[in-house]
Amino acid sequence: MQEQHADTQSSGGAPSPSKPLCVKCRLHEGTLDSRSQLVCRDCFSKFISAKCVKQVGIIGKDIRNPGSGSGAASQKKKYVLGLSLGVSSSVLVHLLNENVEYQLAKGRAAPFDLTVVHVDSSSLFPNNGSSSSAEETLDRYRKRYPRFEFRRVPVSDVLNLSTVDWSTLLPPSDEKTRPENEQQLSELVDRLPSSTSRTDILRLFTRHLLISATRQNECHALLLGHTTTALAELTLAETAKGRGFSLPWQVNDGPVAVVDYQPAADEPTTSQIQIYHPLRDLLRKELVTYATELTTPPLVSDLAISISSHPSSGPSQQVVSHKDLSIEEVMFLYFAEVEENYPSVVANVARTTGKLVRILGGPGAAGNEEAEDEDETTANGTSDKKRERCGLCSMPLDEQGDERWRGELGDEDVHQKEGGKGRICYGCERSLRG
Numbered sequence: 001m002q003e004q005h006a007d008t009q010s011s012g013g014a015p016s017p018s019k020p021l022c023v024k025c026r027l028h029e030g031t032l033d034s035r036s037q038l039v040c041r042d043c044f045s046k047f048i049s050a051k052c053v054k055q056v057g058i059i060g061k062d063i064r065n066p067g068s069g070s071g072a073a074s075q076k077k078k079y080v081l082g083l084s085l086g087v088s089s090s091v092l093v094h095l096l097n098e099n100v101e102y103q104l105a106k107g108r109a110a111p112f113d114l115t116v117v118h119v120d121s122s123s124l125f126p127n128n129g130s131s132s133s134a135e136e137t138l139d140r141y142r143k144r145y146p147r148f149e150f151r152r153v154p155v156s157d158v159l160n161l162s163t164v165d166w167s168t169l170l171p172p173s174d175e176k177t178r179p180e181n182e183q184q185l186s187e188l189v190d191r192l193p194s195s196t197s198r199t200d201i202l203r204l205f206t207r208h209l210l211i212s213a214t215r216q217n218e219c220h221a222l223l224l225g226h227t228t229t230a231l232a233e234l235t236l237a238e239t240a241k242g243r244g245f246s247l248p249w250q251v252n253d254g255p256v257a258v259v260d261y262q263p264a265a266d267e268p269t270t271s272q273i274q275i276y277h278p279l280r281d282l283l284r285k286e287l288v289t290y291a292t293e294l295t296t297p298p299l300v301s302d303l304a305i306s307i308s309s310h311p312s313s314g315p316s317q318q319v320v321s322h323k324d325l326s327i328e329e330v331m332f333l334y335f336a337e338v339e340e341n342y343p344s345v346v347a348n349v350a351r352t353t354g355k356l357v358r359i360l361g362g363p364g365a366a367g368n369e370e371a372e373d374e375d376e377t378t379a380n381g382t383s384d385k386k387r388e389r390c391g392l393c394s395m396p397l398d399e400q401g402d403e404r405w406r407g408e409l410g411d412e413d414v415h416q417k418e419g420g421k422g423r424i425c426y427g428c429e430r431s432l433r434g
């Protein structure tokens with residue numbers, strides 16, 4: 001993939017007779033490996049953009065569909081993009097900018113407004129850098145993509161959210177209903193039993209904050225930079241953690257329920273938000289090639305993207321032994337290798353999740369009316385079906401499944417939440433109590 005022949009840089013040049021031609025255009029020299037085919041730089045770039053543009057088109061159609069939002073058809077579309085400052089989400093920003101520029105150059109209106117939100121975890125996880133360095137990095141993005149708005153949101157802002165049932169996170173003995181300040185939040189995170197738990201909770205907080213930003217800005221959808229590879233990693237990591245039941249809601253595109261535990265309300269209310277993964281058909285290594293070799297100036301240097309460390313940069317960056325790796329990091333290392341040698345395996349894991357959706361009766365399950373209605377909400381935003389959801393990850397509770405997991409893992413000391421406290425799924429319970 002990283003062939004550095006002296007002449008790989010000149011894409012359009014006439015090929016010398018001994019050099020292989022690009023299998024797609026048959027015009028230029030094939031210098032890059034694209035799913036076991038040798039292609040030229042132009043064709044590789046077009047392949048990347050086309051995959052993204054196709055998904056963005058699907059989002060546009062979904063949102064135009066009446067019933068997916070009130071009056072959305074007449075308004076300009078507004079999206080929020082979650083930016084981790086890693087390769088995938090950065091490439092997504094770049095491709096969406098290209099898409100907007102292309103439309104404008106054709107004399108059309110910009111197809112959407114984009115607010116890019118970076119959740120800055122440095123206050124809770126000092127290993128993840130500092131807030132000033134995050135702000136400096138964001139300035140690089142602002143300079144390169146002036147059409148988009150870039151915002152930094154400190155992870156401690158999660159304290160203000162009522163979409164987390166805070167009672168589930170505090171020990172049963174605690175009188176408080178939620179952590180009151182950053183110090184208490186930080187203590188709560190420090191009490192978690194492992195680096196997997198801390199990575200997990202950071203991921204959930206980040207998700208809650210991105211959903212909140214999408215709702216605050218009255219945006220039509222939240223876009224995430226997950227590649228095929230990242231979705232496959234998430235699939236296996238979540239299954240390993242006993243949260244496999246919720247995969248359809250995490251990995252599929254479309255509506256996801258958001259529960260609001262407003263302190264004043266008697267019962268939590270449920271609304272929904274659209275979440276999409278426009279890079280779901282691309283492999284991470286393809287985006288690395290794109291970001292290092294096919295953009296000018298290269299995204300990696302221009303935006304100071306680190307491609308060697310784990311993109312979700314969990315709290316355990318200084319790895320002492322394998323024991324200290326979170327499940328996510330193990331999956332990352334595993335798929336980095338699989339992706340290199342067997343890219344189709346990665347795609348298969350992601351595709352299998354789609355099949356599981358149907359087997360488990362998740363959204364889109366054929367003939368499963370109840371599941372179809374699962375995330376349906378009425379006009380005033382409350383759900384007809386009062387299905388119980390996890391107070392932490394918002395995923396539907398799977399009563400039987402959770403019992404089965406407990407039994408199989410010999411987990412007899414079931415943590416029964418008392419009347420006043422909310423309930424959490426088996427995966428979150430494992431995360432919190434180890």
Ligand SMILES: [Zn+2]
Nearest residue numbers: 022025040043
């Ligand atoms: Zn070509």
Ligand SMILES: [Zn+2]
Nearest residue numbers: 390393425428
């Ligand atoms: Zn949960």
